[in-house]
Amino acid sequence: xxxxxxxxxxxxxxxxxxxxxxxxxxxxxxxxxxxxxxxxxxxxxxxxxxxxxxxxxxxxxxxxxxxxxxxxxxxxxxxxxxxxxxxxxxxxxxxxxxxxxxxxxxxxxxxxxxxxxxxxxxxxxxxxxxxxxxxxxxxxxxxxxxxxxxxxxxxxxxxxxxxxxxxxxxxxxxxxxxxxxxxxxxxxxxxxxxxxxxxxxxxxxxxxxxxxxxxxxxxxxxxxxxxxxxxxxxxxxxxxxxxxxxxxxxx
Amino acid sequence: xxxxxxxxxxxxxxxxxxxxxxxxxxxxxxxxxxxxxxxxxxxxxxxxxxxxxxxxxxxxxxxxxxxxxxxxxxxxxxxxxxxxxxxxxxxxxxxxxxxxxxxxxxxxxxxxxxxxxxxxxxxxxxxxxxxxxxxxxxxxxxxxxxxxxxxxxxxxxxxxxxxxxxxxxxxxxxxxxxxxxxxxxxxxxxxxxxxxxxxxxxxxxxxxxxxxxxxxxxxxxxxxxxxxxxxxxxxxxxxxxxxxxxxxxxxxxxxxxxxxxxxxxxxxxxxxxxxxxxxxxxxxxxxxxxxxxxxxxxxxxxxxxxxxxxxxxxxxxxxxxxxxxxxxxxxxxxxxxxxxxxxxxxxxxxxxxxxxxxxxxxxxxxxxxxxxxxxxxxxxxxxxxxxxxxxxxxxxxxxxxxxxxxxxxxxxxxxxxxxxxxxxxxxxxxxxxxxxxxxxxxxxxxxxxxxxxxxxxxxxxxxxxxxxxxxxxxxxxxxxxxxxxxxxxxxxxxxxxxxxxxxxxxxxxxxxxxxxxxxxxxxxxxxxxxxxxxxxxxxxxxxxxxxxxxxxxxxxxxxxxxxxxxxxxxxxxxxxxxxxxxxxxxxxxxxxxxxxxxxxxxxxx
Numbered sequence: 001x002x003x004x005x006x007x008x009x010x011x012x013x014x015x016x017x018x019x020x021x022x023x024x025x026x027x028x029x030x031x032x033x034x035x036x037x038x039x040x041x042x043x044x045x046x047x048x049x050x051x052x053x054x055x056x057x058x059x060x061x062x063x064x065x066x067x068x069x070x071x072x073x074x075x076x077x078x079x080x081x082x083x084x085x086x087x088x089x090x091x092x093x094x095x096x097x098x099x100x101x102x103x104x105x106x107x108x109x110x111x112x113x114x115x116x117x118x119x120x121x122x123x124x125x126x127x128x129x130x131x132x133x134x135x136x137x138x139x140x141x142x143x144x145x146x147x148x149x150x151x152x153x154x155x156x157x158x159x160x161x162x163x164x165x166x167x168x169x170x171x172x173x174x175x176x177x178x179x180x181x182x183x184x185x186x187x188x189x190x191x192x193x194x195x196x197x198x199x200x201x202x203x204x205x206x207x208x209x210x211x212x213x214x215x216x217x218x219x220x221x222x223x224x225x226x227x228x229x230x231x232x233x234x235x236x237x238x239x240x241x242x243x244x245x246x247x248x249x250x251x
Numbered sequence: 252x253x254x255x256x257x258x259x260x261x262x263x264x265x266x267x268x269x270x271x272x273x274x275x276x277x278x279x280x281x282x283x284x285x286x287x288x289x290x291x292x293x294x295x296x297x298x299x300x301x302x303x304x305x306x307x308x309x310x311x312x313x314x315x316x317x318x319x320x321x322x323x324x325x326x327x328x329x330x331x332x333x334x335x336x337x338x339x340x341x342x343x344x345x346x347x348x349x350x351x352x353x354x355x356x357x358x359x360x361x362x363x364x365x366x367x368x369x370x371x372x373x374x375x376x377x378x379x380x381x382x383x384x385x386x387x388x389x390x391x392x393x394x395x396x397x398x399x400x401x402x403x404x405x406x407x408x409x410x411x412x413x414x415x416x417x418x419x420x421x422x423x424x425x426x427x428x429x430x431x432x433x434x435x436x437x438x439x440x441x442x443x444x445x446x447x448x449x450x451x452x453x454x455x456x457x458x459x460x461x462x463x464x465x466x467x468x469x470x471x472x473x474x475x476x477x478x479x480x481x482x483x484x485x486x487x488x489x490x491x492x493x494x495x496x497x498x499x500x501x502x503x504x505x506x507x508x509x510x511x512x513x514x515x516x517x518x519x520x521x522x523x524x525x526x527x528x529x530x531x532x533x534x535x536x537x538x539x540x541x542x543x544x545x546x547x548x549x550x551x552x553x554x555x556x557x558x559x560x561x562x563x564x565x566x567x568x569x570x571x572x573x574x575x576x577x578x579x580x581x582x583x584x585x586x587x588x589x590x591x592x593x594x595x596x597x598x599x600x601x602x603x604x605x606x607x608x609x610x611x612x613x614x615x616x617x618x619x620x621x622x623x624x625x626x627x628x629x630x631x632x633x634x635x636x637x638x639x640x641x642x643x644x645x646x647x648x649x650x651x652x653x654x655x656x657x658x659x660x661x662x663x664x665x666x667x668x669x670x671x672x673x674x675x676x677x678x679x680x681x682x683x684x685x686x687x688x689x690x691x692x693x694x695x696x697x698x699x700x701x702x703x704x705x706x707x708x709x710x711x712x713x714x715x716x717x718x719x720x721x722x723x724x725x726x727x728x729x730x731x732x733x734x735x736x737x738x739x740x741x742x743x744x745x746x747x748x749x750x751x752x753x754x755x756x757x758x759x760x761x762x763x764x765x766x767x768x769x770x771x772x773x774x775x776x777x778x779x780x781x782x783x784x785x786x787x788x789x790x791x792x793x794x795x796x797x798x799x800x801x802x803x804x805x806x807x808x809x810x811x812x813x814x815x816x817x818x819x820x821x822x823x824x825x826x827x828x829x830x831x832x833x834x835x836x837x838x839x840x841x842x843x844x845x846x847x848x849x850x851x852x853x854x855x856x
Contacts, residue, residue, distance in 0.1 A: 013771065029494020029614065041724035045775025046768030050291070052460040055500050055610055057389065058295045074613055097431055098772040105408075108293065116401045117356030125353050126365035132358050136383065139358055139390060143294055178356065 005077065006085040007035055009047065013098045019087060020044075026077060032065055032088065033072035036100070048099040056209060059144030063100050064089045069146040069207045091149040104145055110164050113192050117175055118183040127179035138174035138218060140210040143167065147204035147214060153197045164193030166204035166214045173218035176225070186229040189222055198223070252705055253712070255426075255435035260286045260405070261690035262683070263425060263440040265412045265467065268296035269388075269675030270655025270682070271446030272395035277683025278444070279402045283690050286405045286438060288427070290447075290462045293408055294396050297448050297460060297656075298675065301388025302503035302606065304370055304380025305352075305676070306669030307345035311362055312369045313377040313553065318342040320376050322846070323853040325670060327529065328374040328564045329634075329663025330804040331819050332480065335842040336641035337661040341670070341677050348676035349381050357394040359383055363551065371508045371548060374564040374667040378548070385503045385606045391672055410436065412466065413780060414707045415443060415474040415651060418697035422474075422650030426707050430777065433770025435708055439699065441690035444644075444682045445471060445637060445653040450484075452727075452781075453789045454630035455735035458490055458501040464781035465788030467657035471637045472787060472832070476646040478825040479659040481635035481788075481834075482795035483805045485666055486740050488513075488568035490629025492586035497614045499629040502589065502607060504668040506624075507561040509603050510545040511591035513572070514623070515580040521587075522560035525571040534560045545594065566665040566805045569628040573740055576627065586627035592620055628740060632671065634662045634805060635795070638824065643685035644678055650689055650697075654682035664804025712770075714779045720765030723779040730757055730785060738793050743809045747797045754790050761786060787832065794834045795823045 003026050008019040022039045033051055040047045052058040054073045061072040065088055066080065072088070080086050094102035119125075147166040153159050164172075172185050172193070189195045204214045212218070229235065262278040264271045267289035279285040289296065310316040322342035326333050353359065353367065359381050360368040369378045383390040399406075412427035416437070424439040447467030451459025472478060489502040507513075515521050520541075526534050534557050535541035541559035548554060561568070572587050582588050591600055597620035601608050604619070611617040611624060636659035637646050644652045655675045662670065714723075737750035761783065766776045801815035802808050821836040842850075 027495055029496040031496055031614070034496050040774060041722075041728075045722065045724060045766060045778075046773040048772040048774060052291055052295045052297075052462065053300045054460070055300065055497070055606075056613070057386070057606065058299045058460075060291065060295050076613070101431075101772055103431075104292070108406075108408075111397075112400055116397065119354055119356075125350075127361065128365055129361040129368075132361050135358050139383070139393065140386065141393075142299075142389065175356070178358065181356070 005035070007039065008085045008087040009036070009039065009100065010089045011044075011047070011099055012096070014096060017096065021085065030077045031073055032070065032075040032077060032086065033061055035077060035086070036072060036088065048097070048101045050101055057142060059142030062091055062144045062146045062149065064091060069149050071144055071146070071209050074209060091145065093149045093155045106160055107143070107145055107148060107167065110168050111171070113164070114168065114171060114175070114188065115183055115185060117178065117181055119180050120182040125180055131179040135174045135177050135179075137212055138170045140212055141167065141170050142210060144209060146207045146209065150203045150207050152201060152203065159194065159197060162194040163197045164195070166219065168193060169195060169198075169222055170212060170214055170218045173222055176222065186226050190226050190230055195219070195223055195226060252708060253435060255437055255704070255708070257437045257439060258286065259439045259696055260284045261440065262286070262442045262444065262686045263288065263438045264444040264446055264683070265425060266290070266296065266446035266448060266655070266657070267293055267406070268298035268446065268448055268655065269391055269395065269672060270679035271296070271444070272392065272399055273676055273679030274444045274446055274654055274683035274686065275404045276395065276399050276402060277680045278687040279404045281684060281687040283687035286407060287399070288410050288412060288438070289406065289408045290411050291409060293406055294392055296392065297463065298388045298392045298672070300458070300460070300501065301391070301672055302385040302501065303372060303505040303508065304382030304387045304669050305345070305349055305391065305672040306372070306375060306379050306667065307349045307381060307673055308342065308379060309346050309349065309367060309369060309381065311366045316377040316379060318346070319849050321345070321379065323849055324375050325667060326663070326850060327853065328665055328667040330665060330814070331663065332803065332822060332839070333663035334641055334660035334840065335846055336840070339846065340641060340681070341661055341674060344677045345673040348673065348680065352391065352394055352676070355394050355398045357390050359390070370505060371558065371562060372668045373504055373507070373562045373568065375669065380508070380669040382505070384602070385505050385604050387672065411777065411780070412470070413711060415470050416699045416703055417474060417648070418699060420649055421697050422648060423697035423699040426704055428711065431772055433773065435711070437699070437704060439696045441693045441696055442650045442652060442686040444686050445651070445657050446655050446679065446682070447657045449633040449656040450785070450788045451630045451633070453730060453734045453785050454739070455731040456490065456499040457630040458487060458499055459630070465784045466781070467653065468633070468636060468791070469784035469787045471646060471648075471651065471653065472791065472825070472827045474648050474651060475827065476648045476651060477638040478791060479635060479638040479822050480663065481659075481791045481825050482799050482823060483634035483664050484630060484792060485565060485632040485634060485805050486569045486628040487631035488565055488572050488628055489589055489626040491615065492582070492625045492627040493584035494615060500610065501629065501631065502624060502626055503604070504565070506589060506591050506604060506607060509591065510549065510594040511561065511589050512559065512594065513561050513568070514588045514590060515575045516582060517580055521575055521580070522563065522568065522571060525567065526560050526563065527567055530563060534558055534563065564665055564667065569740055570807060572626070572628055582625045584625055586625040588623040589626045590623035592622060632656065632666055634664065634666055635659045635792070642681070644682035645685060645689070652682045652686045654678040664806060711780060714764050714766040714776060715770070717763065717765040720763040721760050723764050723766065723775055723782060726757060726760055726764065727778060727782060727785075730782070730789065734789055738789070738796060741807045741809050742796050744797065747793055750793045751790070754786060754793065758786055790832050791825045794832055795825060798823055798834050798836070
């Protein structure tokens with residue numbers, strides 16, 4: 001007889017939910033998403049779950065497995081203790097829609113606040129691989145929103161109105177450090193995205209499935225830019241004297 | 252009858268991968284009120300999984316490259332069945348589209364002098380693929396997504412379109428449902444662009460996600476449009492084979508482009524024995540010559556040797572791998588070995604193929620910088636699709652356009668790697684442009700007979716009304732294994748007939764599918780509805796495959812093993828007739844003499 005395991009999966013919707021147990025046969029190399037698919041096919045056809053690529057590239061299947069944020073398609077079941085149930089819940093920071101699916105639409109709204117790439121016209125689009133490397137790290141982001149899910153400012157303090165979250169600092173960093181971009185988004189970072197709320201606990205960096213150094217390479221350099229722009233005493237004086245030179249906000 | 256919400260637009264784009272996004276950007280930029288409909292969340296469409304690169308004759312790495320060579324490679328790779336005008340436009344416009352992407356913020360890997368780097372790929376004469384490591388599709392979809400965000404396009408996420416609505420012979424919009432709520436929605440529109448991608452979920456081993464259920468192919472068929480080249484389904488030579496959990500997951504052709512070699516269980520590089528007549532003289536004939544080519548490419552020199560046979564076209568490589576496995580020379584889990592570890596340093600592998608490294612390490616416990624990968628063919632891409640006007644991408648139904656994988660004609664009998672992403676950009680843009688122009692010619696949105704809507708609503712809700720019946724997941728699994736076993740890489744008349752019999756049974760059983768739960772975010776229900784598309788598309792493929800009594804490109808018949816010159820001049824057209832799906836041959840459009848000459852020059856040069 002094949003070995004089996006027990007999954008405890010969140011079932012429910014906006015009205016409430018509970019963990020429901022399912023027994024699933026384990027197969028070599030199995031990932032959590034395979035187990036969820038088995039439950040769908042054999043026990044609960046209406047079990048809601050998001051997934052697409054099943055190879056860690058699209059960032060659709062984020063959930064909390066035994067309390068830890070994971071991409072279910074990259075999470076091997078054989079790393080969990082045998083004989084103990086594996087619990088799967090939707091990402092906590094976002095409102096649940098049904099079962100393992102949560103409403104991540106807020107993220108798409110934040111994205112709209114970020115002004116588009118603004119190419120400089122004063123140089124041909126030539127730049128070195130070293131210059132590319134710096135932003136290519138940020139452009140690896142697959143928008144799984146696991147970093148948003150673990151960020152204290154969002155998860156514990158629910159500051160969704162005032163704060164953009166690590167995903168969008170990564171996105172702004174990709175624009176600000178782009179060798180061809182001519183925009184200035186420090187005003188946006190300070191005001192609309194509230195970068196000051198981040199107190200650099202690095203939780204986002206720890207969960208990033210793409211291993212982006214979110215805190216060190218994106219957030220800290222952006223915080224420094226904001227400080228330089230807004231709190232440098234000489235620049236501050238300059239701004240008081242010449243108010244039209246304020247950095248542009250996210251229009 | 253349940254209520255439904257209604258929206259009105261000039262142009263509705265169904266599908267939000269590369270082609271859909273590019274079409275929506277273009278239509279919107281031309282002043283059309285535009286909606287973009289995503290089956291998943293925005294940015295998760297299949298384009299995000301594309302790895303190797305975008306083919307375009309930028310000539311940044313080899314100055315001899317030009318659109319004419321790209322055109323010739325594409326036609327030759329398609330075994331001469333391509334629509335010549337599409338292949339011409341594609342080759343001519345791809346470079347411009349890639350440069351435009353860079354102007355929109357895409358960051359491609361760079362050459363030493365700071366331009367877009369290009370890599371080698373199967374069937375391309377020169378290094379031609381603009382790329383970002385092995386995640387080019389992500390770069391492309393994110394660039395388009397960020398461009399589209401500021402353009403006033405209305406994005407409807409997690410919305411599945413079920414039917415094209417018509418007013419007489421003209422398009423009046425489309426009908427679908429929101430996954431989240433299960434609520435029905437009607438988009439009234441002057442023009443509809445299908446950009447729904449492919450059909451890979453009909454096969455058991457596939458690199459495709461749940462979305463790839465042939466929605467656009469089936470809806471076009473039902474709307475009265477013609478499909479073309481439906482017998483040509485591409486099996487990518489290198490999918491993962493072990494563990495079972497990841498069977499079919501794609502391994503980029505970029506591994507071979509970066510020097511990776513294919514060996515069988517005996518350690519032999521079998522591709523040297525499998526160079527077809529068409530490519531005779533163009534590929535290295537000894538390991539020493541192939542190694543010299545790789546070393547020159549790594550060093551950035553123009554090679555003085557011919558390229559390794561691992562870089563033959565996908566149809567050829569997939570068949571060769573299948574043969575090694577069938578004849579008992581396969582790897583332990585029924586594939587062959589793909590080795591990059593002995594060719595490149597660990598640092599180079601991690602830099603150029605980071606996702607492959609991660610994928611194997613985490614999912615298969617294989618370190619590809621030290622060990623070979625086990626690989627085998629996986630259903631990957633549909634060459635066939637909606638027959639469109641090459642310039643405008645309009646189908647044979649007025650106001651209905653198609654772009655990207657759902658459209659047929661560009662790739663003929665076999666697509667070259669890298670020609671898909673360029674296809675999305677070139678023809679996505681064209682579809683958006685001409686859909687907007689078509690919409691501008693019509694003052695008002697067409698009226699849609701409410702009976703059409705009532706009918707699809709009733710049909711959609713039927714699975715909830717049955718108290719006892721089939722499980723949609725079980726039926727889907729049976730369909731997938733049937734298509735895999737009977738309509739796979741190599742086909743016979745007997746097996747194709749058997750497949751048709753099975754499909755007939757599945758059709759009857761699908762009318763008895765029952766789903767539990769309610770209409771909110773119910774994947775069992777969604778699958779039950781998608782099965783209707785998959786059954787019709789599977790039948791279209793099978794019937795076309797029966798008719799083409801020869802082997803060409805991705806279509807191999809064991810009972811007609813050779814190519815036949817008469818078939819080289821014929822496409823198969825699929826239509827919805829009164830008694831079901833009909834297939835008929837149609838002569839290829841005559842290629843103008845100057846393009847013919849280009850092909851002949853290739854033969855001698």
